[in-house]
Amino acid sequence: MFTGKTLYAQSVITTATIQLNINNQPIEQVFSLIEKQTGYRFAYNTDLPELKKRVSYTSGPISLTALLKILLQGTDITYNIIGNQIVLQNNNAADKIVVNGYVKDAGTGELLIGAGVYLPEQKTGTVSNNYGFYALTVPRNANLEMQVSYVGYRTEDRKLNATRNTAMNIGLMARQDSVLSHVVVTDDKSSENLRLNQLGLVDISTDMLTNAPSVSGTGDVISSVEMQPGVHAGMEGTPGFFVRGGNAGQNLIQLDEATLYNPSHLFELVSIFNGAVIKRASLLKGGFPASYGDHVSSVLDIAMNDGSNEHFGGVVQAGSIVSGLTLYGPLKKKKASFLVSARRSMLDYLLQAFDVKSNYYSNYAFYDVNAKVNWQFSERDRILLSYYKGQDRNTFQDQPDDTTSITYGNKFGNEVFAFRWNHLFSKRLFANTSVMYNNYYQLLSALQDDYFAQLYSGIRDINAKVDFYYYPSQAHRIKGGINFLRQQLFPATFSNKIPPSGNINNIKPDEIPEHLTARVAAYLSDEIRFNNRLNLYLGVRAPVFYSDSIRYTDIEPRVSLRYLISPATSIKLSYTQMHQYIHLVQSYNSSFPAEIWIGSNSMVKPQSAQQYSLGLFNNFSNNSFQASVEVYYKTMENQLLFKGGTTPAVDVNLDDNLIFGKGRSYGAEFFLKKRKGRLTGWLGYSLAYAYQQFDSLNLGREFPFAYDRRHSFYLTGAYTFNKHWRAAANFFAASGRAFTIQTLTTNPPGSTGGNPLYDDDNGSGGGGVPTQTLEVNNYRLAPYDRLDLSLSYKLVKETRTGSREAEWTLSVYNVYAQNNVFFAYRAIDPSTHQAVVKQVSFIPVIPTLSFRYKF
Numbered sequence: 001m002f003t004g005k006t007l008y009a010q011s012v013i014t015t016a017t018i019q020l021n022i023n024n025q026p027i028e029q030v031f032s033l034i035e036k037q038t039g040y041r042f043a044y045n046t047d048l049p050e051l052k053k054r055v056s057y058t059s060g061p062i063s064l065t066a067l068l069k070i071l072l073q074g075t076d077i078t079y080n081i082i083g084n085q086i087v088l089q090n091n092n093a094a095d096k097i098v099v100n101g102y103v104k105d106a107g108t109g110e111l112l113i114g115a116g117v118y119l120p121e122q123k124t125g126t127v128s129n130n131y132g133f134y135a136l137t138v139p140r141n142a143n144l145e146m147q148v149s150y151v152g153y154r155t156e157d158r159k160l161n162a163t164r165n166t167a168m169n170i171g172l173m174a175r176q177d178s179v180l181s182h183v184v185v186t187d188d189k190s191s192e193n194l195r196l197n198q199l200g201l202v203d204i205s206t207d208m209l210t211n212a213p214s215v216s217g218t219g220d221v222i223s224s225v226e227m228q229p230g231v232h233a234g235m236e237g238t239p240g241f242f243v244r245g246g247n248a249g250q251n252l253i254q255l256d257e258a259t260l261y262n263p264s265h266l267f268e269l270v271s272i273f274n275g276a277v278i279k280r281a282s283l284l285k286g287g288f289p290a291s292y293g294d295h296v297s298s299v300l301d302i303a304m305n306d307g308s309n310e311h312f313g314g315v316v317q318a319g320s321i322v323s324g325l326t327l328y329g330p331l332k333k334k335k336a337s338f339l340v341s342a343r344r345s346m347l348d349y350l351l352q353a354f355d356v357k358s359n360y361y362s363n364y365a366f367y368d369v370n371a372k373v374n375w376q377f378s379e380r381d382r383i384l385l386s387y388y389k390g391q392d393r394n395t396f397q398d399q400p401d402d403t404t405s406i407t408y409g410n411k412f413g414n415e416v417f418a419f420r421w422n423h424l425f426s427k428r429l430f431a432n433t434s435v436m437y438n439n440y441y442q443l444l445s446a447l448q449d450d451y452f453a454q455l456y457s458g459i460r461d462i463n464a465k466v467d468f469y470y471y472p473s474q475a476h477r478i479k480g481g482i483n484f485l486r487q488q489l490f491p492a493t494f495s496n497k498i499p500p501s502g503n504i505n506n507i508k509p510d511e512i513p514e515h516l517t518a519r520v521a522a523y524l525s526d527e528i529r530f531n532n533r534l535n536l537y538l539g540v541r542a543p544v545f546y547s548d549s550i551r552y553t554d555i556e557p558r559v560s561l562r563y564l565i566s567p568a569t570s571i572k573l574s575y576t577q578m579h580q581y582i583h584l585v586q587s588y589n590s591s592f593p594a595e596i597w598i599g600s601n602s603m604v605k606p607q608s609a610q611q612y613s614l615g616l617f618n619n620f621s622n623n624s625f626q627a628s629v630e631v632y633y634k635t636m637e638n639q640l641l642f643k644g645g646t647t648p649a650v651d652v653n654l655d656d657n658l659i660f661g662k663g664r665s666y667g668a669e670f671f672l673k674k675r676k677g678r679l680t681g682w683l684g685y686s687l688a689y690a691y692q693q694f695d696s697l698n699l700g701r702e703f704p705f706a707y708d709r710r711h712s713f714y715l716t717g718a719y720t721f722n723k724h725w726r727a728a729a730n731f732f733a734a735s736g737r738a739f740t741i742q743t744l745t746t747n748p749p750g751s752t753g754g755n756p757l758y759d760d761d762n763g764s765g766g767g768g769v770p771t772q773t774l775e776v777n778n779y780r781l782a783p784y785d786r787l788d789l790s791l792s793y794k795l796v797k798e799t800r801t802g803s804r805e806a807e808w809t810l811s812v813y814n815v816y817a818q819n820n821v822f823f824a825y826r827a828i829d830p831s832t833h834q835a836v837v838k839q840v841s842f843i844p845v846i847p848t849l850s851f852r853y854k855f
Helices: 027-038 064-072 206-211 221-225 347-353
Strands: 021-026 041-043 054-058 077-082 085-090 096-105 116-119 124-127 133-139 144-149 156-160 170-172 201-204 231-233 241-243 251-255 258-260 278-284 298-304 313-319 322-332 336-345 365-375 381-397 407-424 429-448 451-473 476-489 492-497 515-529 534-547 550-553 556-566 569-580 582-587 595-599 607-620 625-642 647-651 658-674 679-694 711-720 725-734 784-799 802-813 821-828 835-841 846-854
Touching: 021 027, 027 041, 027 054, 027 064, 054 064, 064 077, 096 451, 116 133, 124 133, 133 144, 133 451, 144 170, 156 170, 201 221, 206 221, 206 278, 221 278, 221 298, 258 381, 258 407, 258 429, 258 451, 322 365, 451 595, 476 595, 515 595, 534 569, 625 679
Parallel strands: 041 085, 096 170, 251 298, 582 625
Antiparallel strands: 021 054, 077 085, 096 133, 116 124, 116 144, 144 156, 201 278, 231 241, 251 258, 278 298, 313 322, 313 846, 322 336, 336 365, 365 381, 381 407, 407 429, 429 451, 451 476, 451 492, 476 515, 492 647, 515 534, 534 550, 534 556, 556 569, 569 607, 582 595, 607 625, 625 658, 658 679, 679 711, 711 725, 725 784, 784 802, 802 846, 821 835
16 A cells, blocks of 8 residues: 555544545545545645555454555554644654665766765665676765765766655766876765775776786786785795685686686686676685685685667777777667677697797786676566686697606686576565586696696586675665575596506596586675774574485574774674685695685585684775774684695595695784876785694694795786876785795615605505605795886777777786796705705796777
8 A cells, every 4th residue: 555664653542433435535535535424524735645545444343443554555644633633744753764775987887886875965875796786775864965986987977856766876977077087086986995895805997907917918817916015925836825724716706606616827817807807806815695605715806887778889908918899789779789709829839839848838828718798688687698708728848858847737628608687576575596607627737857747626516505685774775685506516636647658647637526516605795884984794604414315404603894984994803604615735745736625525525714804994095095903813724735645546536545634824014005196006015924733744834835925015007198198007026925845865766666646655665644854835935026028008099989099018027037926846956865855946037018999
């Protein structure tokens, strides 16, 4: 009959009864009928919108009190009895309406994620969700100003004076009015770092990507991630990144909600995420919302552009390392859009042309393809289809004339597909239903002397989930959902002597029996706004994991608190608990970079982590600068490593080759960001400690994690000279990572069957169990430092159909040719029979020239 909230005043009507039979009549006429039967008179404001409705009702004799409750149910109207007057009035305290809609790019229709929607008079607001949707509860008839902002766009001001629930889609215009538009940020999201109840969050905007020097020439997500305090890269040129003492396999990496398992091309010099198709990227290092799970260290969430439902366009990229083409446009004007993009590496072609015979990358090649369709088929429904496929292949040989050198081969790839359906049930309830498929594989091989080793990891995921966003009032933002994951794992290892025939029995992926697991998880969270200063987030996630008749049921609480000390300063704290049911197992023996994915079972228990975080955030100089310091403490259980040792045949049951332990890490992260002016960028520093403990290693004593780096310094900046020229720089310096080196005499190859690829360090020749005399990670590689520079020249031409941009970029990776370690392996000195570590440095300097044309 009515919508809204019903409140009733106390009444003394006890004896009056009434009988009605009405059909679709104005409620004011119903009041007249009541007046005739009871003698009471109604007094009310005829402008009340609830009293313009028509009602139908049939009753036998009923008390007037009961009838009024029925008639006014679902409205904001109350009544009082004054003599024989029934006074109706609107309860102003409960007179609220909902304003909701989508925030979009006004030129393309692209949905904008994380746009700020703020009410200055109310000192409150919200951000658009992962699908551009927002909802605000505001007073009815209030004269309010609403500010909508997004980095790189003009802030939109709207006046609110609505009398009913209102759908308001907001189109933002990209900035074109300033010669510094791509680096000068005005007040867009200027205080969001203070207001958001989120610790450990790094928002990687498209400006941050395009301004940073990169080997690809167009900005790189992973490189930008690794320039954040608390994040470390692996060995020079190895894939993956490490967050707050966790390993590379503990990072959840998503592209349009589909999981990816290796985020890099070209030994991590180029990420698999094509900058031309990225809408938004964000990294979470702690304070994880309840909607995330299955990984215990971090979340890297990346969204692809939707394309344009207004006009056709594209980006052409030609570079010495990477070249590609991106096209987008409408499938149906204002309703449906498409995007397709493809890239390929150029380095193998260039090396062939220059007849380079001995080079680390003589045959390295990669490619990737992205595609997306976005279709809004009703005001309440939208479908998004996303696709990605990429592959790397490489053979590496260091010092071909050295018999102890290692030949290393690597081939890996991801293929993902995501289907998502957005549905708006009501003004306050939004839902997304997703189905994702992923197929990942990696094949590693190594030859050294008369020995070889192979590792294969395959993962296939089918993931289905439903997420609900509910906005009951401005004081509550509720989110909940359920998720199902079916996962197939294909792990195998093979290590032995090369047979006299020289024919190696390679691993055949089709012959590896699968390990099938399933996981169901439900979650619920509420972000509670007590007042303008205090905000509390409460959440819980409940995953249930099944494997080989084993079931693990866990409860994961998530709590975070934000308190605004002043308009320019806030303090935040959080506690999270996470579980992970898949393990990326890495060998402590670095002679061969052994990594393989293994699922939990009765012997291999799920990983778990607890993290406590505390942060202080401050903005100053009119929000030109953002500063923060965060401290954290994290513990991890059920960590795994390989024992080492040879394996005589393909081993699909690796449990007996594992050792089990735990880890802990703690540290402090300092961050300062400059947002305005010709010079923008940030400076960061992290002081970090990371340890592991395994009963079978190091006499059971705690030892530094392999990627424990005590000090890390980060500096990145961009300077715009004028509307054409821009320069940018990245500088990174860090302590050397921990490494195990054996000082005891080791049997030379062939004397007792010792395998320099996979042997224990005491030369026992096949036992494979580390001895108690070996001190783990007792050595550190040299400190790491690198400077990257870029210089860009850009031309923009406006036409009747839109703008055209042409940009040349010269980038130089490792400008001063620092010999940072690319790869390290053990060998045996033939004269001393001692184990020695040979370190291979990466190509000292990598200059790249790229051209980008956007139309």
